[in-house]
Amino acid sequence: ALTIGIVGLPNVGKSTLFNALTKNQVLAANYPFATIEPNVGVVNLPDPRLETLAGIFSSERILPAPVSFVDIAGIVRGASEGEGLGNKFLANIREADAIAQVVRGFTDDDVVHVEGKVDPKSDMETINTELILADMETLEKAIPRFEKELKTKKIGSDVLVGAQEALAELQKGTPLSASKVDITPIKELGLLTAKPFIYVFNVDEAVLTDAAKRAELEALVAPAQAVLLDAKIESELIDLDPADAAELLASTGQDESGLDQLARIGFATLGLQTYLTAGPKETRAWTIPTGAKAPQAAGVIHTDFERGFIKAEVISFDDLVATGSIAEARSHGKARIEGKDYVMQDGDVVEFRFNV
């Protein structure tokens, strides 16, 4: 599943946010495949369509699409030189699909800022510099190994060239995501600055409803996406039942929690979408890349489904709701039989036919 690594300076609210994330686990405990690890927090992608479908099918349970968050890498200036928490903490983040950088925006004289003042722009530069340095170190170690492996033909020259080009960009101070280097051949290195970034501004409650301040922070990171949240409120929300949580959110001018926003923006940043399956046992959302074709979508359920794919019966969510049942959708010609070239649409309700 989709995994997002969390980084940030110390004392910016990472633990507070992560605590809210891990308490959220109870929701995820429903997943048959869930192996819950202490350094993983899960947020379900909010999707009101699932409730509606579960009603139509009288499903016993609902399984939304999960977004996992791993670890907390606290990074200080000089971390890449081993002064701070450093590389050990970056190991898990290397495997993440994207990085969420938590940036302090809240003011609180009781909470020390490691750099002496609350300055989101300067904090982001510190973190970005450390991530660039960490990638340079990874490449400087990898390049001599690649040179040997190229001699023995264990790797192709594209790997060494990719690594050298990436290092040159980083030496100029360019994060790999902003460079033109093709890092596909060196994907296994898990270079941090090549990953998509999401910025999480942990701000005072008053800022949440301050349009000018919001716009200012969003502009700071554009074209990357920003989520503004108050980590303290997030950790309170987790302990409330849905009605009380909605009330607290409304009192801060929000209609969605910061964690929910983070899940949605994670999906959008990584170009993902969901399709839906529904029946009496469960209604479930499945994660696929935007543009995935029907067999690939089937493969997310089971690899055998992809191999043995025959066809898919597809009803759009809206058509299913309008007709009220699969049988009615069929009799109104709203159930389409699609083949292996069908490009999945967000919210397709699907039943696959396959050979095993």
Ligand code: GDP
């Ligand atoms: P970490 O070092 O990044 O993991 O930061 P923590 O989550 O441990 O937070 C550091 C301190 O800041 C703790 O005392 C938190 O209670 C406090 N803190 C975290 N988020 C907020 C916030 O949104 N507002 C305020 N006022 N304090 C916060």
